[in-house]
Amino acid sequence: KNQVEQSPQSLIILEGKNCTLQCNYTVSPFSNLRWYKQDTGRGPVSLTIMTFSENTKSNGRYTATLDADTKQSSLHITASQLSDSASYICVVSATGTASKLTFGTGTRLQVTL
């Protein structure tokens, strides 16, 4: 069964600090891995999409890594801001599944003063 597990479940950090969120998946055959940011009560917004051949991808203060061998990904947030407070969802797509995606349960990040 395709699964995506994220850790930690929740995280509180001080503004200006860095943090790293983890994603482990068992989706096969792997197509791509996406990180989304979702504010409470709003739709998810795409941060990065990574395919099998990509190890690192950055989007501003967000940097995602992918290790397709160990089936792990991380999302590193640099110099956190209060506006980074949200849920971060890891989503993995398998090939040949006609748009079906496996969503992780997300990491709830709270950035405080």
Next chain:
Amino acid sequence: DTEVTQTPKHLVMGMTNKKSLKCEQHMGHRAMYWYKQKAKKPPELMFVYSYEKLSINESVPSRFSPECPNSSLLNLHLHALQPEDSALYLCASSQGILLEKLFFGSGTQLSVL
């Protein structure tokens, strides 16, 4: 225009009511989706339309009825809902049905009384 617009943002309805959720995109995307998301849970796929034809129905109860009048619009007709149907309903679109980036709307927060 890179937005997916959903209306209404909030909806409260009784179990005997009939209501509709609307979704619109003008990015020329040919795939559109309905997701249901309960609090602190990942989105669950309900329906996928590809080229205005229903391609995936994730065994959704018939009290939810999707409609795709044209390539830019997606509706979700609601009738005789149950309180457990209360959730955030998300519309999304993508260029095609495989691999592409999903663009989500802000969602409709539905409460069934």
